[in-house]
Amino acid sequence: xxxxxxxxxxxxxxxxxxxxxxxxxxxxxxxxxxxxxxxxxxxxxxxxxxxxxxxxxxxxxxxxxxxxxxxxxxxxxxxxxxxxxxxxxxxxxxxxxxxxxxxxxxxxxxxxxxxxxxxxxxxxxxxxxxxxxxxxxxxxxxxxxxxxxxxxxxxxxxxxxxxxxxxxxxxxxxxxxxxxxxxxxxxxxxxxxxxxxxxxxxxxxxxxxxxxxxxxxxxxxxxxxxxxxxxxxxxxxxxxxxxxxxxxxxxxxxxxxxxxxxxxxxxxxxxxxxxxxxxxxxxxxxxxxxxxxxxxxxxxxxxxxxxxxxxxxxxxxxxxxxxxxxxxxxxxxxxx
Amino acid sequence: xxxxxxxxxxxxxxxxxxxxxxxxxxxxxxxxxxxxxxxxxxxxxxxxxxxxxxxxxxxxxxxxxxxxxxxxxxxxxxxxxxxxxxxxxxxxxxxxxxxxxxxxxxxxxxxxxxxxxxxxxxxxxxxxxxxxxxxxxxxxxxxxxxxxxxxxxxxxxxxxxxxxxxxxxxxxxxxxxxxxxxxxxxxxxxxxxxxxxxxxxxxxxxxxxxxxxxxxxxxxxxxxxxxxxxxxxxxxxxxxxxxxxxxxxxxxxxxxx
Numbered sequence: 001x002x003x004x005x006x007x008x009x010x011x012x013x014x015x016x017x018x019x020x021x022x023x024x025x026x027x028x029x030x031x032x033x034x035x036x037x038x039x040x041x042x043x044x045x046x047x048x049x050x051x052x053x054x055x056x057x058x059x060x061x062x063x064x065x066x067x068x069x070x071x072x073x074x075x076x077x078x079x080x081x082x083x084x085x086x087x088x089x090x091x092x093x094x095x096x097x098x099x100x101x102x103x104x105x106x107x108x109x110x111x112x113x114x115x116x117x118x119x120x121x122x123x124x125x126x127x128x129x130x131x132x133x134x135x136x137x138x139x140x141x142x143x144x145x146x147x148x149x150x151x152x153x154x155x156x157x158x159x160x161x162x163x164x165x166x167x168x169x170x171x172x173x174x175x176x177x178x179x180x181x182x183x184x185x186x187x188x189x190x191x192x193x194x195x196x197x198x199x200x201x202x203x204x205x206x207x208x209x210x211x212x213x214x215x216x217x218x219x220x221x222x223x224x225x226x227x228x229x230x231x232x233x234x235x236x237x238x239x240x241x242x243x244x245x246x247x248x249x250x251x252x253x254x255x256x257x258x259x260x261x262x263x264x265x266x267x268x269x270x271x272x273x274x275x276x277x278x279x280x281x282x283x284x285x286x287x288x289x290x291x292x293x294x295x296x297x298x299x300x301x302x303x304x305x306x307x308x309x310x311x312x313x314x315x316x317x318x319x320x321x322x323x324x325x326x327x328x329x330x331x332x333x334x335x336x
Numbered sequence: 337x338x339x340x341x342x343x344x345x346x347x348x349x350x351x352x353x354x355x356x357x358x359x360x361x362x363x364x365x366x367x368x369x370x371x372x373x374x375x376x377x378x379x380x381x382x383x384x385x386x387x388x389x390x391x392x393x394x395x396x397x398x399x400x401x402x403x404x405x406x407x408x409x410x411x412x413x414x415x416x417x418x419x420x421x422x423x424x425x426x427x428x429x430x431x432x433x434x435x436x437x438x439x440x441x442x443x444x445x446x447x448x449x450x451x452x453x454x455x456x457x458x459x460x461x462x463x464x465x466x467x468x469x470x471x472x473x474x475x476x477x478x479x480x481x482x483x484x485x486x487x488x489x490x491x492x493x494x495x496x497x498x499x500x501x502x503x504x505x506x507x508x509x510x511x512x513x514x515x516x517x518x519x520x521x522x523x524x525x526x527x528x529x530x531x532x533x534x535x536x537x538x539x540x541x542x543x544x545x546x547x548x549x550x551x552x553x554x555x556x557x558x559x560x561x562x563x564x565x566x567x568x569x570x571x572x573x574x575x576x577x578x579x580x581x582x583x584x585x586x587x588x589x590x591x592x593x
């Protein structure tokens with residue numbers, strides 16, 4: 001085996017609970033040192049996929065290999081797949097240091113060595129001086145860092161994260177994203193990050209796996225998925241895309257920020273639509289329109305442009321896009 | 337002024353509940369032979385004579401042994417039942433829980449008779465293990481209820497987090513689940529010990545010659561009215577109350593944070 005072999009391989013992995021199929025046969029490889037985000041709406045199978053990787057659920061069919069070894073029947077405690085839980089799952093009856101030492105103690109590391117390694121990680125996570133605190137005396141961000149230290153102190157080759165930032169305030173989320181990307185780069189280990197948040201996935205991951213209804217809808221670099229969603233499901237779930245009829249009869253998607261709004265009909269492909277409302281987003285203003293068929297359209301405009309257009313609700317405008325911004329969608333739609 | 341009425345009501349209720357017990361306690365220190373007012377002088381005579389009788393010591397010994405054994409068994413059984421409910425899902429779970437919680441609803445006389453018949457067949461009637469079995473059956477549902485309450489406060493990911501960090505299922509039970517449930521386990525132990533220590537009806541049916549304290553009290557009472565009963569009763573009451581209050585304090589302190 002060489003370093004270029006993937007660390008993790010899913011081969012036709014299925015998971016069903018009675019009649020319900022949570023994961024419907026996924027194939028996926030995850031490389032060493034890669035930051036992969038698995039993203040999808042709730043109930044899409046992303047957490048089940050992560051739990052199978054940690055051994056907390058056994059696949060109903062298919063194989064999961066880690067480092068070339070088939071892991072299907074390996075119990076969780078014999079794996080090297082620490083998980084940062086959505087609830088953090090810190091041990092409430094242990095103090096901060098004892099929480100961080102837990103994994104080392106379970107692996108038979110001596111008390112003095114466990115103490116030393118735990119203290120190093122607490123310092124690294126900016127928690128020096130907190131080692132004797134009870135975990136319920138810490139802030140959300142501090143608890144988060146204790147959970148990270150507890151998982152990383154055993155120097156795993158892979159870290160699993162299950163929506164770890166979902167309980168944090170918005171400003172802390174941004175800061176923790178920075179902490180996580182920096183950690184992942186410094187340690188050079190694989191991160192598998194499950195989230196329903198597009199901004200988290202796209203901000204941190206090298207590669208994003210979009211799941212829907214137990215299947216993988218698309219895998220790719222954030223930019224590729226953002227610019228060229230493969231199916232209608234991805235186009236609707238990711239970014240702000242317009243789904244429009246294509247020239248050949250199929251559907252195309254056009255990102256909202258590639259739309260041009262004009263008050264006179266431009267040459268080439270354009271749709272006439274009535275202005276509905278506007279919404280301030282971080283990067284500009286999203287304007288919503290409705291065309292004659294009742295389809296909702298979105299276009300991102302700058303503040304200056306909005307002022308120039310001086311749109312009143314119901315005002316008719318023309319929306320156009322450059323040809324290269326139109327991406328044909330595959331006819332199959334997995335949310336139907 | 338508004339709070340006066342509810343307060344009076346509270347005092348009335350507690351008076352109603354505790355007056356007989358307090359009366360018995362007061363008369364246990366009264367020098368007169370018969371429980372009449374006005375009181376005679378203060379004395380420890382009844383305690384001295386009561387605890388000078390070897391059969392009183394034997395009865396207390398039996399009760400203590402039975403209470404500790406039954407409490408240990410009830411707590412273990414109750415915890416195991418509660419953990420099964422917490423951890424696993426299975427088809428007949430509602431039936432399983434209903435069965436586990438059933439014993440306190442059985443009238444004590446019926447329970448005593450049934451125990452006598454059953455333990456008699458096993459050759460255990462009239463033995464201390466027989467009383468232990470009977471009291472375990474009665475205590476386990478209480479222990480289960482307390483453990484269930486505690487487990488319901490546990491993050492279901494907590495145990496899985498221990499496995500995930502390299503703890504085998506047995507080890508995770510020892511280092512995570514049991515420490516988390518410790519206040520409930522101690523509380524359940526105290527409470528089931530108290531239930532067993534002053535339980536009379538079932539013990540009367542199955543104890544035979546190995547009398548526990550409540551059974552012995554009745555035997556003395558059947559002979560004559562003796563202030564020694566008040567002395568013994570006071571010791572039993574203080575023991576049980578201490579256990580119950582300890583159980584309450586432990587569970588309340590842990591669940592409040």
